[in-house]
Amino acid sequence: MHPAFATTPAEKAVPIILASKAAWEADGDSLDDSARRFAEANGFQAKSGQYLALPTTNGDISRILFGLGEKPDQTRDPFLAGKLPGLLPPGAFRFADTATANDMHLATLAFALGSYRFDRYRKADAPKARLAPPDGVDIADISRMAEAASLARDLINTPANDMGPEDLATAARNLARRFDAEFNCIVGDDLMQRNFPLIHAVGMASPRAPRLIDLTWGDPAHPMVTLVGKGVCFDTGGVDLKTASGMQIMKKDMGGAANVLALALMVMDAKLKVRLRVLIPAVENAVAGNAFRPLDIFPSRKGLSVEIGNTDAEGRLVLADALALADEEAPELLIDVGTLTGAARVALGPDLPPFYTSDENLASDLARCGKTENDPLWRMPLWPAYDAWLDSKIADINNAPSGGFAGSIVCALFLQRFVEAAKTWLHVDIYGWTPSAKPARPEGGECQAARAIYRLLSERYG
Template structure:
């Protein structure tokens, strides 16, 4: 078995690793030999979160190490260890319960991650020897790293073609069915909104569909916004706003990773994955402000702003997904900067037309330390999407409630009886933090899987 960086199944020559919190540090310190206690005191170690210390033996060699954590159930609490400790193997010696052990293993794997496609890290991470039934944690880690890798890959190597290739590889690996509608076939098969956004690029827009599972199992449809690069279109983004727009397919990355995770763990679900993959480019055929475009739902949309393109490509995918009448429809999208203004970079905004679905996702997020925040589908704000020439506008002159109005736009394309939830996700770490290197990030993904795992069990 090939494991991700930072994890090993071989505990040979692994040194002891202690995990403490500031609250239990004094008790642990009191149980250590006098020489170790003297060393700890001399270093000022007190078990504070994100601290780490190597403990020497009497000959000056490394005898053990201790790391300080805050919340033992939070994987991020352990993310500092792989690069705070020497690059050798370590084995846990303190008793942790199953959930804490899983958090340690996941957090260590996340903390060890570096995006290495173009540049190798300056040093290898310390490795943690893991044992027992680790398949569940490794699948969880793989899903999170899949999101990071997809988002971190620049657009020249992660355009619509490459997203399609990723999905084709998954279909082959898991025996899933895949279908791709691209270019002008989008018009012939009634996906005009996806076509409109992507038609200016030299890389054809497409709708990628993957289906897997037993028809007897509950059906879950998953949509992900796959805007592989977003210039803003003719409503061009400024340079600083365009700089990281390789990440605008972060919703697709989440959707793909979630589908892969479900298939890898063989959850008793039937899934349909829909990824509208486009590049919002500038060219002679770019869609324009003021245009009225058609949609699969039969609703006309006036383009108020070409930089509000994500909701336009998603609306066709949502309509198609709902046509199969799944028991649950989820979508992930790096949809609005307004959500980041409201909640910051670490807290995705979740919208749902069903309280039980929203509650289950939020509960899973709180339990797994994968936080989300529910925002309201405040329907009086429909007035911000009024058009004088079409059924709906994709934006409006007001800067008020931008994340809410985007969610309301999507809801317009979801049948009233369809259970649906939408995650407005940043998919990005904007600064280096323990376990969270700058770049792509999975957010709300672990909670989504836990929610669906419970849903499958029910």
């Protein structure tokens, strides 16, 4: 069970009343007169995120009031309860309302996600409030989702000096050991010998050798689900150098890798009936005399020659070789996740990753699962007319054609060229970062898309 949850029996935990403004104004959630007067004297109006501890006659806490504000349920932040761990004193608490099952699920998940602190380099006082699991909530499922989110956040928040390709491989190896999965890693010049030229090209300028991380788990007789995560541990932009401001959070450019590891943790912990494979091309896009350059041409594992339109479009290059490898096994479901384009952020902002697939059932199921888990995604089109923009005059394909339009779509179309045999392919362009703190989502590295995909996999292979 996640450490945010208490083993205290619910009847001994202090109740938390989640009060909407309308309900509070109507009847004060049925408080007795003295409690109502105390709340009014302290200015409690059930505003969004407003908190008040009500005392007993001997000075203990009798209950907690927590405001939900006046927004209707469908527009209210489902993770508002994620503020509570930072507000509550030490002790055991429980939710005491009659919310719907999914609202209670999300409030409980928000409490666990809001308990996260990144304390590797500076002591951070972890919340000492614990939540007694509500009746009817699958606390084991919520615990694994919260643990997975912590894993992704920790990996992304760790700076590049301590989270290079080898460190990322170590994290994957530790996860494999925990679940008795097979682990392999192809390192450095062996990438050329094993036919991964694009991964090698992107990572060869760094003194920290590039590598392809490969984890497999589960019964080979089960349907194959392959996850591919972009593991660019730091992105300078390469020869097409980013500005100083553009590099400020580039430690997060391995967010795709962090999130597929988080997803793998959930899949393996839940023992889903899949044959799971996780592929992570782990590199550092550095600047040196041997760095790859604009207009260079490299072969790919797929056999397509790739002209380099921009060295700062490196993520799609390393994913291309990994996708080609994954596709050789013709998995039932092939999913890639990466922090790939600024264009996706311009279109949808940091909180709403676009996804791409030609599978209509998958698209509708994933959107629904994203809503269920408050892990939203938005489908965007694999617009075939733009595929011609990838043409090169001297190679099979260009990784970043000039023009600048529809950048996220063009990236998805580039990756689609490397997938043929997989029954279904899903591409997700995440941000992997929360720019400013929100309930249950502290500023910094974020777990995006992993919970939504896990819920979909649970429904299909649970």
